Amino acid sequence: MFASRRLSQLVLCSTFIAGCLGYAWDAPVAGSCTNYYYSYDFGCNYAEAYYPCSYANQPFLGSLFECIGSYAKDEAEKIEGYNYIIFLATYGGYDYTLDDVYTMIDNSTKYMKTAEDAANLTIVNFPFAPDRETILWNRKIYYQMTKFAKIDTKWLGWGLIFFWVVVIACATVVNVNRRYLKIPVPRKVSQAVRKHLTYPSTVRYFPSLFPTRLHSIVICLFLIQTTLSSAIGYNFMLPNPYLTDKLFIMYVIQHRTGMFSLYMFPLLIFFSIRNNPLVYFSGLSYSDYMTYHKVTAIVMTIEALIHSIVWTAYVYVEGDAALLMEDAYWKWGVVATCLAGVMITHSLKLFRQYAYETFLFFHNVMGILFIAAIWMHLNDLGYRGFVWALLATWCLDRVARIFRICLSGGLQKMEIEMCDADVMKITFKKPRYMQYYPGSYLFISFLRPWYSAWQFHPFTTISSPVEDGDSLTLYVKVKKGITKSLSKLKFDENNKMTVRALVEGPYGSRVHSCDPEEEFIGIAGGLGISGVLPALFDYIDKIPSSAKVSMITASQDKNKLDSESTSVNTGSSDPTHNSSLFWIINDVRHLNWLNSTLNYLTENGCKVTVLLSKRNAEESTDASFVQTIKYSVRYADGRPDIGTLIESCLLTKIKNRLSFYTCGSDSFNDTMRDEIARKIEVGSNVELSHYAEAYVW
Numbered sequence: 001m002f003a004s005r006r007l008s009q010l011v012l013c014s015t016f017i018a019g020c021l022g023y024a025w026d027a028p029v030a031g032s033c034t035n036y037y038y039s040y041d042f043g044c045n046y047a048e049a050y051y052p053c054s055y056a057n058q059p060f061l062g063s064l065f066e067c068i069g070s071y072a073k074d075e076a077e078k079i080e081g082y083n084y085i086i087f088l089a090t091y092g093g094y095d096y097t098l099d100d101v102y103t104m105i106d107n108s109t110k111y112m113k114t115a116e117d118a119a120n121l122t123i124v125n126f127p128f129a130p131d132r133e134t135i136l137w138n139r140k141i142y143y144q145m146t147k148f149a150k151i152d153t154k155w156l157g158w159g160l161i162f163f164w165v166v167v168i169a170c171a172t173v174v175n176v177n178r179r180y181l182k183i184p185v186p187r188k189v190s191q192a193v194r195k196h197l198t199y200p201s202t203v204r205y206f207p208s209l210f211p212t213r214l215h216s217i218v219i220c221l222f223l224i225q226t227t228l229s230s231a232i233g234y235n236f237m238l239p240n241p242y243l244t245d246k247l248f249i250m251y252v253i254q255h256r257t258g259m260f261s262l263y264m265f266p267l268l269i270f271f272s273i274r275n276n277p278l279v280y281f282s283g284l285s286y287s288d289y290m291t292y293h294k295v296t297a298i299v300m301t302i303e304a305l306i307h308s309i310v311w312t313a314y315v316y317v318e319g320d321a322a323l324l325m326e327d328a329y330w331k332w333g334v335v336a337t338c339l340a341g342v343m344i345t346h347s348l349k350l351f352r353q354y355a356y357e358t359f360l361f362f363h364n365v366m367g368i369l370f371i372a373a374i375w376m377h378l379n380d381l382g383y384r385g386f387v388w389a390l391l392a393t394w395c396l397d398r399v400a401r402i403f404r405i406c407l408s409g410g411l412q413k414m415e416i417e418m419c420d421a422d423v424m425k426i427t428f429k430k431p432r433y434m435q436y437y438p439g440s441y442l443f444i445s446f447l448r449p450w451y452s453a454w455q456f457h458p459f460t461t462i463s464s465p466v467e468d469g470d471s472l473t474l475y476v477k478v479k480k481g482i483t484k485s486l487s488k489l490k491f492d493e494n495n496k497m498t499v500r501a502l503v504e505g506p507y508g509s510r511v512h513s514c515d516p517e518e519e520f521i522g523i524a525g526g527l528g529i530s531g532v533l534p535a536l537f538d539y540i541d542k543i544p545s546s547a548k549v550s551m552i553t554a555s556q557d558k559n560k561l562d563s564e565s566t567s568v569n570t571g572s573s574d575p576t577h578n579s580s581l582f583w584i585i586n587d588v589r590h591l592n593w594l595n596s597t598l599n600y601l602t603e604n605g606c607k608v609t610v611l612l613s614k615r616n617a618e619e620s621t622d623a624s625f626v627q628t629i630k631y632s633v634r635y636a637d638g639r640p641d642i643g644t645l646i647e648s649c650l651l652t653k654i655k656n657r658l659s660f661y662t663c664g665s666d667s668f669n670d671t672m673r674d675e676i677a678r679k680i681e682v683g684s685n686v687e688l689s690h691y692a693e694a695y696v697w
């Protein structure tokens, strides 16, 4: 566990170190001089062999060094300028030293001419000193450009990264306080924040992009900052010595947007990796980070698209379009932009839901192609540090994942029991070095059928007191992919079989540990029960035995399927219970496989109520089984109304601090959040908290 966290921290460091290396340095005087001589042809083909030809061309280099030597502010800038030319020469494949530079200066001085001599020549074949007026003007513009590119764009770009640093830092402070410091927050403040910010959903139709109001505010602030950062800092002196005003404006826009798109790289990858150390510190869930991953990916793609369109328009206006299209950097830029667009489109929820693993496979393949395309695009432009940041983070995450699989003991033997047509119970021995905690989930790769081995599916881990203490349990709903294939395998007469599987984990942050001073209320829809049970077991574990009054007596009158009950009220207030669990199911057969667990909870002071949403399901339950039920089973009239359910929890509450733990479908969680937010009264002495587990991201 410790080692895998360490690896995660390494991922964090590499991102920032590699990000810093991404900046190519520059010297204003060298920039002004190279720009000045760019408009003269020293006999080199500017399109393809510009660097190999120009940086071996003695008249060109002699002119450059003369210009730098004459117009550098001081000795330091002069040396910086020479070094900059040495750096540019590496693009042509040359490895000059400062001594080489001084030798070239000595040679060229003998042949040095003036700008007038070079004027009107098609090809210049001698070194010449620049025109003083033009170079001073050029230098002024170059300072402005340097400020734009190296100061404004750079710091505005860092500002976009810093935005997320602040968001994560705030989350970390809240998390550390909640878990360790426990400095009390005024009740009114926490109630107002929950009611208006952290619980209510914003746009119900795009829950994966705007899950809660707080998410929406964070995302909107980021979009505002990105838009403003893209729009400010364009105070330039016009006209420009070499570009028309129109071209100049296009040039700076393409530069700013291209750079911002690169600044998204470290964020983009960092928010998407499984071994994100910030999950532990910030308390934000992986699905929160996935939301931010989607947002930064969209911003990156929009910036890249603007960059590509404006740069293409620039070259068309300039008249160099045909030449440009032959350039490798342009072709790779187009490939990268198209790939980013395709990746955004195929990540739509529609496609993810339809075939998640196929989506994931193509997303990874296209991600690798995208990195390769950007690498090629930046070949002559510098800034490859951003790609290094991305690559290093991605590779370290992969290494960390392999490491976690090894820590989990490699290949595991798992027992699968077919509970009913829709549900499988998977049990396996807890790997020696795996540290279980409530709220954790594992990625499992089942090796049957063998061709599914590349798929790793997340499942919530349960350490159940009704199972062998050394084992872990997963309850798995049969869907259409690997789970269906597993359910089709040959089971023995006890509906059991064993498979080999790779286990990767545990992942996820520890679920908020409910205090015995609080009342635990679990509400689960269907298989969402596996998301609520770990927190409930944890809570019951903390309740002193003397306070664990069995709920069997209290619910004896209900130990039958109460076909008359149509409401979802929770019954009368019962001060003997310490927690409540509402399990909403549409198939009474689910009781068969969770019966012993529900009975255990009832015996330990939890008021368990099963709400059946289908009336006709009663027929499928035999009478002897019904006799074993120690908890309450009620029929809801169709799907129970969540608002009424929460309302009745409030009416029968036994403590003033109620913690709701819920898990179900996307819409179930959204409704739950909204209803709890609605019930919070700012200033009241009743405190409501909500902890939701989601099985989608």
Ligand SMILES: Cc1cc2nc3c(=O)[nH]c(=O)nc-3n(C[C@H](O)[C@H](O)[C@H](O)COP(=O)(O)OP(=O)(O)OC[C@H]3O[C@@H](n4cnc5c(N)ncnc54)[C@H](O)[C@@H]3O)c2cc1C
Residues within 6 Å of the ligand: 352, 353, 354, 355, 356, 357, 441, 456, 457, 458, 459, 460, 461, 474, 475, 476, 477, 478, 479, 480, 481, 482, 483, 484, 527, 530, 531, 694, 695, 696, 697
């Ligand atoms: C943190 C977390 C915990 C989960 N815990 C449980 C659990 O305890 N019990 C349970 O039954 N289900 C759980 N799920 C859902 C479970 O991962 C999917 O039902 C399972 O992967 C479906 O596999 P399939 O190939 O049969 O699905 P398919 O029929 O191919 O797809 C059904 C749906 O499952 C989801 N899904 C498929 N593969 C993945 C994947 N690799 N990663 C994320 N989502 C995927 C997609 O949303 C997809 O729409 C959990 C999901 C998450 C994210």
